[in-house]
Amino acid sequence: MTNKIAIVTGGSRGIGHQLVLKLGQMGYNIAINYRSDSSETITNDLAAQVQKEFGVQTLVVKADVSKYEEVKKLIDSTVGKFGDKIDVLINNAGITNNSNFIDIKPEDYENLINVNLLSVLHATHLALPYMVDHKEAANIISVASIGGMMPVVNQSDYSASKASVIGFDRSLALELAPRNVKVNTISPGMIMSDMLAGVNQDELKALAQTIPMGHIGDVKDISSTMEFLINNEYMTGQNISPNGGVVMD
Numbered sequence: 001m002t003n004k005i006a007i008v009t010g011g012s013r014g015i016g017h018q019l020v021l022k023l024g025q026m027g028y029n030i031a032i033n034y035r036s037d038s039s040e041t042i043t044n045d046l047a048a049q050v051q052k053e054f055g056v057q058t059l060v061v062k063a064d065v066s067k068y069e070e071v072k073k074l075i076d077s078t079v080g081k082f083g084d085k086i087d088v089l090i091n092n093a094g095i096t097n098n099s100n101f102i103d104i105k106p107e108d109y110e111n112l113i114n115v116n117l118l119s120v121l122h123a124t125h126l127a128l129p130y131m132v133d134h135k136e137a138a139n140i141i142s143v144a145s146i147g148g149m150m151p152v153v154n155q156s157d158y159s160a161s162k163a164s165v166i167g168f169d170r171s172l173a174l175e176l177a178p179r180n181v182k183v184n185t186i187s188p189g190m191i192m193s194d195m196l197a198g199v200n201q202d203e204l205k206a207l208a209q210t211i212p213m214g215h216i217g218d219v220k221d222i223s224s225t226m227e228f229l230i231n232n233e234y235m236t237g238q239n240i241s242p243n244g245g246v247v248m249d
């Protein structure tokens with residue numbers, strides 16, 4: 001039986017859903033977080049699927065990760081079920097407002113910053129005591145975006161949140177390298193998920209045509225990157241961007 005433990009924030013749908021499947025395949029027991037009532041069934045089904053297919057244990061935790069006390073509930077219940085060791089934290093939960101900045105309501109950009117940025121700080125802060133100084137390196141991986149690396153129209157607040165996540169992870173990697181925790185960022189380009197369903201579909205088609213590789217990415221492009229980052233023992237402080245060639249560093 002495995003004793004490797006992973007947490008995925010926003011594991012119900014889209015990229016997070018696929019990351020949960022991959023972690024199950026890699027043999028992790030997984031705490032799967034979601035927030036919306038409408039995602040309860042899909043998250044429970046995912047947990048059951050992962051248990052059946054890969055023989056690992058799962059824990060489903062409903063929590064709004066923009067709030068410190070709710071993230072505490074997520075971490076405490078994970079440790080309560082699996083023991084006081086966390087091997088992998090995936091900071092994936094995120095939202096977009098798709099709005100120009102002149103018209104946006106302050107409460108909307110404040111909420112976005114809380115979900116996309118503060119959740120990463122909260123989850124990392126609360127999980128870290130269970131991640132440092134293991135014999136085998138622990139992994140923190142945040143899902144940022146190419147929006148944090150290049151300008152994107154109607155995504156100013158989103159870009160601010162994602163550029164901040166990239167900066168946070170890089171400095172944290174420096175602090176945690178001596179304590180055997182690797183910290184890396186994945187900055188996806190356009191990936192087919194519910195998040196893109198909210199974007200104007202004509203704009204989306206036009207955008208897809210500007211991608212050098214000619215198509216929108218798949219959630220598996222992100223899970224394979226996560227697998228690589230976890231398995232690579234010498235990679236920390238990096239921002240890896242599966243984006244079809246839109247941004248080349």
Ligand SMILES: NC(=O)c1ccc[n+]([C@@H]2O[C@H](COP(=O)([O-])OP(=O)(O)OC[C@H]3O[C@@H](n4cnc5c(N)ncnc54)[C@H](OP(=O)(O)O)[C@@H]3O)[C@@H](O)[C@H]2O)c1
Nearest residue numbers: 010012013014015035036039065093094145191193194195
């Ligand atoms: N899709 C893309 O093109 C793309 C590109 C670059 C970066 N990203 C990033 O990738 C990550 C995943 O995006 P996605 O495309 O998979 O989006 P998605 O399909 O809309 O899924 C978002 C996930 O985040 C969860 N979530 C949202 N707010 C939350 C909160 N306050 N507390 C807990 N969970 C919350 C949702 O939970 P519920 O199901 O409960 O609502 C859902 O599981 C995000 O950080 C996003 O910014 C996506």
